Structure formats: C-alpha cells, structure tokens
Amino acid sequence: MNNFSLNPLGATTALVADAPHAPDYVIKLTDIEKVYQTKTIETVALHNINIAIRKGEFVSIMGPSGCGKSTLLNIMGLLDEPNSGTVEIDGAPVKSYSDKTLARLRNQKIGFVFQSYHLINDLSVTDNVELPLLYRNISGSERRKRALAALEKVGLSARSRHYPNQLSGGQRQRVAIARALAGQPEIILADEPTGNLDSVMGNEIMDILLRLNTEEQTTIVMVTHDELMAKKTERLIRLFDGSQVS
C-alpha cells in the first residue's frame, strides 16, 4: 500500500513501508510516455523516460526547444499526467491520487520557479510570497513571518512592500524563488529561471539556487538552455526529440 497522508501539523508524510523502492529517490519516473493528440496530428513529447532524482540532488535538464523539457518538468511537478509510465514522489506512485491530494502534494513538497516569474502584479511582494501558504491552515501572522524570512533568504527584505512592476527582472525572479521557498518544499522545480535575465542577474539567481541546494539540501531540478549554468549542477540530463540521450 502506498498512501499519502497529512500529520496534524499539516506536514506531508509518505507512507512507504511496503514501497518497492527505498525513499532516497524523491522523484522517480519510469517508462514515461507523453503524447499530445489533436484531430489530425499526434506529437510525441516524451518517449521512454526513466529518471530518478535523489534527495538533495541538483539536476539540470537541457535540450533544444520543443524537445519536451517543460513537459518533463510539468510531469515531475504533478501539473501534467503522462500517457503511460509511473511517477513516484518519495517512493509512492501518484497515479491514483485525486486532484485535491495532488494539489496538497504540490503545495507541501514542491516549489516552482518559472522563466516568466508568474507574479501577481496587483499583490505586494510579501503577498505574492505568501501565496502557497494561503492553501495551508496557517495563521496570517505566521504566513507573514515565513514570507519575510523567505524574502530575507533571497536578499529582498527591503522590497517587501513593493509591487512586482516596481522591481527589475532579477528582483522579480528572486521574489519567485522566495515564493517557492516560503512553503519550505523539499523539491524546487525551476523552468529556465535565468532565461529572461542578463548574465549578472542570471548568476545571482544561480547562486541562490546553489546555496539552497548546499545549505538546506533542497532537491533542485532545473530546465536550462545555458550550458554554463548546467555545468554548475551535479548532474545533467539531456533530451532530444522527447527522448533521454544522457
């Protein structure tokens, strides 16, 4: 039995007593196939993907545009379902989970960082960072405390009352990272986090991610086009036409 439950404090616990794999793999994809089908065209996005990511690992995914990197990241982040194959989080397959359980799993285990930041312009920086915590049973003051702590980690405490459109691209991405960190996730999935930034700001963001990985043992999976950024990670997975080539 692989089950997923919440303890009284709201923290996620994987019940993996009889799971076939030891839970040192936080994400495990086995024989993943993903096909997008329209009335006339069938597009294979991912074919026979087998990836296992250990706890505390920093993995980058590279490949040309349209090779399925973002689709792979979406499947890892439980935002999309494969047509076949198994997705396991902490050793538990997620196939049978309801929408509600998947949402709770995303909220408590996974933090997302996107290339285009996905900040809500009508909310202040702090309110943006608090967003994941709104879907937990946490008091307003505790949410604020955690949001400010996350902003401090990315060096943006001074901008907590600003709005996203008052910030530079690098600052916005740091807010997005703070938002991912506010929920204290075990995994961060970053989809081209430096893609919209110049090299200086890109390096700043990369430094933050590296520091999170080394100091807090946060597992990070990052999609990137930048070879230099990829070289800074522990492991590189290359995709080509939906297949894993290394």
Place this chain on the structure above:
Amino acid sequence: MIRQLFTLIWNRKKSNFLMITEIFFSFIVLFGVLSLAFYYLNNYQKPLGYKYDKVWVMNMRWNQEKSEEIKTIQRRLKQQLNSNPEVESITLMSSNIPYTANMMGTGFDYNNRTVQTNVFDIDKDFARVMQLKLTDGRWFNDQDLNSKYTTIVIDQAMRAEVFKNEQVIGKIIPGKSGEDTGIKIVGVIEAFRQNGEYSATAPGFFKLRDVEMDSVHMKGSLSAMLIRIKPGVASGFEEKLMKQASRIAQGWTLEIKTMPEMRTSYNKVALIPLIIFSIVCGFLIINVALGLFGVLWYNISRRISEIGLRRAIGAASGQIYRQFIGEVLVLATFGLLIGLVVALQFPLLQVFGVQTGVYVAAMVGAVIIIYLLAAACAAYPSRQAAIIPPATALHEE
C-alpha cells in the same frame, strides 16, 4: 484568504470600478422596488376595518332639489330598497366611499396641535353595513341624532395620533365659536382604510349625518348609498334595485357598482407604480447579470496564467472555483457597502414616513438578491477557470 481577496479587489479597483458601480445602482433600484413591495405587504397585513364583500354602492347625482327634498327622497329610497328580502341593510355616506380617490379631510385641533384627519359623513346604519369593529365606547344611536354636540366615532389611528394614551370616550372638545358647540367622542373603531389594503393607515373619524336629523343638525346631503345584500343574491337583483330607485328618485343619475369590483380596479391602479418599477428593475438586473457574466468571463480569460500559478502552488480545482466566486462576492460587497450607506439615509431621515422595518427588510432582501445574482453569474466562468489543466494554464501569457 478572505483578506487577500479584499486586497486583490481593492488593488484592482480601477478595473473593477464599472462593475462596482453597476452593482451599486442595481442595489439602489432593487432597494426601491423592495421598499415599495414591503410597504404594500406591511399595509396589506394590517386590518382593513370593514368588510367589502356583499356591499353594493349606489352613487346619486340629483338636480336642483333643495336639501330637504333630497333628504325626503333619500329617506324613501332607503325604506323602499330596504324592504327587499335580498337586502340586509342600507346606509348613506359622503362621497369618500372606500376604493375611490375621493377624499374629505380636516385639520383636527387638540392641545394646540393640528392633525390632518379623514372625515366620513355617515348615517347610524353605516357600522352594520360595513361591519365595523368597535374597540371602545359605542356606535351612534338615536340619542345622537339631535345631540347638543357633534358626536363622532374615531379610529385607532386617530386615537394614537391625537390623544395618545388619554381616555377618549365621552371626551368633549369645545367648539371655537358660539354656534359650534363642540365635538363629543362616543366610540373608537379598529380601522377604516378608505384607500384599501395597500394604503397606509391614516387617522380619521366618522360624523353622524342621518336623514332622520332635522335641518339644524344636518346641512347638505350624502351622495352615496351602500347596500349590504344577503348571501346568494344574484347580480340580476341590481336591475330590480335600479328600477325601484329610478321610480323614487326621478330625474336623478343613479349608478350601481359592487364594492369588490371597485376594490379590484382600485387595487390594480395602486399596484401600477410597483409593477412599472419592477419591470424597470428586472431589465436592469438582467443587464447587470449579463454585464457581470461578460466581465467575469473576460477577467478569467486574462488571468489564466494566474490560475496556472495557483494550481502549481497548491490550489485544488475546487479552491480556484471558490476563489473566483469569492472575488465576485467581495466585488459585490464593495458595491453593496456604498449602496447601504445611501439606503440607510432613508430610515435615518424618515423619508416618506415609511416604517424603519420596511426599509430594513428591503435592504436585507436587496443584499441577498445581489449576492445570489453575483454568485449565479460567477458560477459558470468560475467553473471553466477551475477545470483548466494547470500545465496549459501556466503557458498562457
């Protein structure tokens, strides 16, 4: 979550201004319609004070006859018509009969205060014909016909308005001149709402003017005859009555109507403002509903990437649905708060003299309707937002 919804709507107040304004105006119009409806309902539940069924009204228009001649003819008319086995009782009254727009009023002076009251000139059989309910004292009797004072019977509304908690039975209000010997109150009736069920209760009193009175006590004439007929009498009896009356009151113009008929047509007219107002309000509400639906649809299509983000960070489909419904309700709350500030002025300033309870009921009703309308308009677009796959939503820019 609620705090953030308010923050989000407040920060988007410029783009939401039109919708808040629409909700505000809808609330005000709805408040107006409901105030009118509750006002009518409130009046409808109060006692009418008389029974109109089985009462026929004969309006009389005479020619050049003198007052004494008219009185003689009316006395004969009353006797003749009353002799019909189909007739239960007959009375004469002034032209301000129930369910007509005819009014007779006076300023009633008491304790240095003048209160506007209705006056009904009637004969001593009026209470029997209209089946009035006496709550204190007595109805007019033969002793009152040639009394030193002008005897009157008042209604409860007049008692409350003019005399408050004073003992009124037997009270004599002195006249202002030597000829005017004064007024004596002999009884109190529950109510007499001349303008029907939808009208407000107004103070009024009955003054005895019987055809049996001598000319010193009765000047002028009463122009309407009210006839209570026995149950089961067919409408064909009207023709017989008319023939009998025409023989006695030769040359007079006589017209018979049943009081239920008069009531139906009078109440229809009374309800016209409510009907017109409701139609206008209905169109406005439909317009607002379509507007709300359209704006929400547009807003949601603009916010698909936000929906994707919220799904990614842990919102389940149901939470997205509830968030959008919640946003519309918060938006409605802003419009309603402004509307309530305006609406509250009506009971505070006692506009139109309507009871506070009527305004409060209208406010509560309008608030509930606006919330239901907003939630109904938001339901479908919110459902569509909730079922967008998160991966698809995230790639919308």
